[in-house]
Amino acid sequence: MNLEEAAKLSHSDWQQRAIELKKAAETRLFINGEFVDAIEGGTFDNVCPVDGSVINTCAAGAQADIDKAVAVAKESFKSGDWSRMAPRDRMAVMYKWAALIEENGAELALMDTIDMGKPISDMVGVDIPMCVETIQYFSECIDKITGSITATEYDVMSTVIREPIGVVGCISPWNYPLLMALWKIAPSLAAGNSTILKPAEQSPLSSYRAAQLFVEAGGPPGALQVVNGMGEQAGQALARHMDVSKISFTGSTEVGKLIHVYSGESNMKKVSLECGGKGPQVFCEDLEGELLDRAVETAINGIFFNMGQVCSAGSRLIVHSKIYDAFVEKFIAMGKDAYTCGDPLDPAVNLGPLVDHQSQSRVLGMVETAQAEGGTVEFGGEAAGGALEKGAYVVPTMITGVTENDTIARFEAFGPVVAVIKVDSDEEAIEVANNSIYGLQGSVWTDNYRRAMRFVREIECGTFLVNSFEEGDMTQPFGGYKQSGNAKDKCFESVLSYTNTKAAWFRLD
Ligand code: NAP
Ligand code: MG
Numbered sequence: 001m002n003l004e005e006a007a008k009l010s011h012s013d014w015q016q017r018a019i020e021l022k023k024a025a026e027t028r029l030f031i032n033g034e035f036v037d038a039i040e041g042g043t044f045d046n047v048c049p050v051d052g053s054v055i056n057t058c059a060a061g062a063q064a065d066i067d068k069a070v071a072v073a074k075e076s077f078k079s080g081d082w083s084r085m086a087p088r089d090r091m092a093v094m095y096k097w098a099a100l101i102e103e104n105g106a107e108l109a110l111m112d113t114i115d116m117g118k119p120i121s122d123m124v125g126v127d128i129p130m131c132v133e134t135i136q137y138f139s140e141c142i143d144k145i146t147g148s149i150t151a152t153e154y155d156v157m158s159t160v161i162r163e164p165i166g167v168v169g170c171i172s173p174w175n176y177p178l179l180m181a182l183w184k185i186a187p188s189l190a191a192g193n194s195t196i197l198k199p200a201e202q203s204p205l206s207s208y209r210a211a212q213l214f215v216e217a218g219g220p221p222g223a224l225q226v227v228n229g230m231g232e233q234a235g236q237a238l239a240r241h242m243d244v245s246k247i248s249f250t251g252s253t254e255v256g257k258l259i260h261v262y263s264g265e266s267n268m269k270k271v272s273l274e275c276g277g278k279g280p281q282v283f284c285e286d287l288e289g290e291l292l293d294r295a296v297e298t299a300i301n302g303i304f305f306n307m308g309q310v311c312s313a314g315s316r317l318i319v320h321s322k323i324y325d326a327f328v329e330k331f332i333a334m335g336k337d338a339y340t341c342g343d344p345l346d347p348a349v350n351l352g353p354l355v356d357h358q359s360q361s362r363v364l365g366m367v368e369t370a371q372a373e374g375g376t377v378e379f380g381g382e383a384a385g386g387a388l389e390k391g392a393y394v395v396p397t398m399i400t401g402v403t404e405n406d407t408i409a410r411f412e413a414f415g416p417v418v419a420v421i422k423v424d425s426d427e428e429a430i431e432v433a434n435n436s437i438y439g440l441q442g443s444v445w446t447d448n449y450r451r452a453m454r455f456v457r458e459i460e461c462g463t464f465l466v467n468s469f470e471e472g473d474m475t476q477p478f479g480g481y482k483q484s485g486n487a488k489d490k491c492f493e494s495v496l497s498y499t500n501t502k503a504a505w506f507r508l509d
Contacts, residue, residue, distance in 0.1 A: 006106035006124045014345040017106070018114055025111060027058040027204070029065055029228065030211045032072045033221025039064040042229070044201065049117040049353040049392040050343065058204055061229035066196075066237035069225045073167040073194035074243050076222025083164050083192040087143035094139035094190065096217035101210060102132045111205035112177045117352035117392070118306060119344045127179050131210075134182045134490075137474040138190040141495045145191065155509035162499040164192030165270065166245040169238040171231075171259070172207070173251045174200035174355050175309040175414075181207045183274075183478075183489040184248045189214075189224060191498035196244075197226045198235045200251075202355055204228040231255065236262060239269075246270040246498065250311075252412075253437070253483045272487030272497060274479055276412045277311045277440030280433035281469060282455060283327055284426065284446035285320040291467070293334075295445040296327065299418070300335040302469040304396045307354055308416035311484075312441035314469050316409055317420045318429050324422050328400055331420075332378050339416065341384040341393045353392040354415055360392040363415030367397055370408035370419065375399040380416070404432045412438075426451065430458045439481030443469045462488070 009017075027046065028035040042060035047053070077083050082090070101108065108131070109123035118127070150158040170184035181197055188195045199207040204226070211226045227234055235255075239247045239262035246269055249259045253275040263269045281302065283295055302314035319327045344352035354360050360383060367381045380397030383389070394415050402409050402419040409419050423429045433442060433455075443465040444455035452466045462480045465471060472478065477488040488494050 001106035002103050003105035003124055003128055006109060009106070009347070011343070011346040011348075014110065014120055014347070017110055018345055021107065021110055022055050022114065025056060025205045026208050026212070027056050029059050029061050029069075030208050030226040031065070031069050032225065033215050035208070038062060038229070039068065044230070046115065046202075046204070047356065048114060049356050051390045052357065055114055058201075058228055061198075061227040061234040063233065063237040065227050065229065066234055066241060069196050069227050070167055070241050070243050072222045073196055073225065076220055077164070077166055077194040079222075081220040082189070082194060082223035085192070090190070090192065091139045091142045093218045094135055094142070094186075097214050097219065098132050098135035098139065100213040100217055101128070101135060104209070104213060108178060108206045108209060111209060112203060113344050113352075115203035115205055116174050116177060116355045117344050119349050119352050121347045121350070122306065127176055131178050131182050133474060134179065135186050137490075138186040138495060141187070141492055142190050144492070145495060145499065147501070155507065157506040157508060159504045159506070161502045161504055162496070163502055165498060165500050166193065167243055168193040168195050168246045168248065168498060169241070169244045170195060170197045171235050171238065171247065171249045171251065172197065172199050174203040175306065175311070177203035178206040178210060180250050182210070184250065185224060187495040188248065188498045189219075190495050193246075193498055194222055195224050196238060197224070198231075198238050199226065199228055201228060201230055239263065240266045242267045244269055246272070248272045248487070248498075250274040250489075252276055256485065273485040274311070274487055274489055275483060275485045276438055277313070277480065277484050278316055278410065278412055278436050278438045279312055279314045279440060280316045280318055280436070280442045280459065281314040282429045282433060282442070282444040283317065283319045283323060284429075284444065284448070284451060285322040286447050287323050287327075287445055291445070291447055292323070292326070292330065295467070296330045296334055298469045300331065300338050303418040304335070304339040304351065304416045305470070307351060307394070309355065309414050310470075312463065312470065314443065315413060315418060316433075317418060318423055318432050319420060320429070321422050321424050328378065328420060331398060335396065335398065336379045339396045341388055341395055351396070351416070353388075354394055355392070357392045359415065360394055363394050363413050363417060366408055366411070366413050366415075367399070367417060370399045370402065370406060373406045373408070374401060374403070375406065375408060375419070376401045404435050410436065426454065430455065433459050437483040440484035441465070
């Protein structure tokens, strides 16, 4: 079912479909175009965060499965079935793939919702349309990848050719399961690489289905394979593999650092990392009226959307003392009930559970620590009760009176928890914003563009927004400074990062 039809389904329609899908979804490894069990027979339970029930049992890939997939990918790359396909033909496959993702949008949306608890309306309205756009965008890039001819003496032609890298391993997180996987695999495929995905173990279903659709669209089976398994086993085996030439990783900073180690200890494969964030949003003293209202409303969505499980979430609000009281009052009035926990299969619900119960305990623990360190919980700070008690829910939470060195201001909560810090000047706001190991996304809200430009220049992050947050399109490079990573997703630069340049020097005389 496509997205337009999916948008009309009711809560009970989705519930019925979920029952069927849990039985039917493929949970085995997708290697060489076929679903297969793990060689050593490993499995694990895929747990539903809504009630802790077991959705299904997934194959747990390990070293032997990664070896098998890499051998297939290497052979495919060598054969040229994808790597040497004419650009327009490769584009045709990718466009068809995007169309199939759209046609199967309802099923793919439901897969991520049952796996990690994201509201179905977000899947249908945001994630899947962005997945389609991602594949389309990178398809369009394929015949725009060019090399160059450099300046030389008369009897020499010096060319720079761009080539695919070879076997590329992608490792993705669970917070936007299919979208984050596609931000890696779509540019990698567009550049002609044989690509292997290790999805987050909590949410593998949609990437298995998407890979199957790639083959249905005419993609060679060795060009895209999916091997799920535990990070420490399947993920590590991929990142240490001697025949993998690049690893593209999205996940925590902690694991990102390990990927560098694996590369260094194996074959020095290229490493691109998209890691954590602690997004600062600065609200200047001149804010008032309609702009202040818009700033507060945007800040609410910037932290509570996707249950706060967003690397670029605006989790640190840095507010000038002149407007602090008005800002906090408005945030409480507008934000307290803007997001309500419920069954993510209900299209009216905008807040599902966190990905698992471990995350729930971690986030609630961080709220306790914030209070112990002097913060005030203005609302939230607890699990959802009643019928939702068994789920991994945390209600939207606002903590004020936070100072820049408090735990909640320094560490990613990865939950619907916002920390508010009061400052007395622009200088102090910049200093606080930059007091972080992270540098992914930030913003400033002000009516004064000269002031805004100062923040643009002085805040250390890869993406910065003025009077806006969480906006952007496929042309916009997305990636961090500092320990938020070293790569750019989306954008043309991303496809180029999945190529090598070769200097070819022709002596003509
Ligand atoms: P994570 O625990 O770091 O896991 C990310 C991926 O790495 C998963 O597939 C995981 O597999 C795998 N992994 C874990 N340990 C590994 C190891 N030793 N070797 C190789 N792979 C390993 O992150 P997460 O909890 O899934 O996702 C949340 C994090 O992602 C947050 O920090 C968030 O900020 C970040 N994120 C960043 C961006 C960005 O673009 N900058 C976007 C989205 C999310 P398992 O699931 O099996 O452990
Ligand atoms: Mg994980």
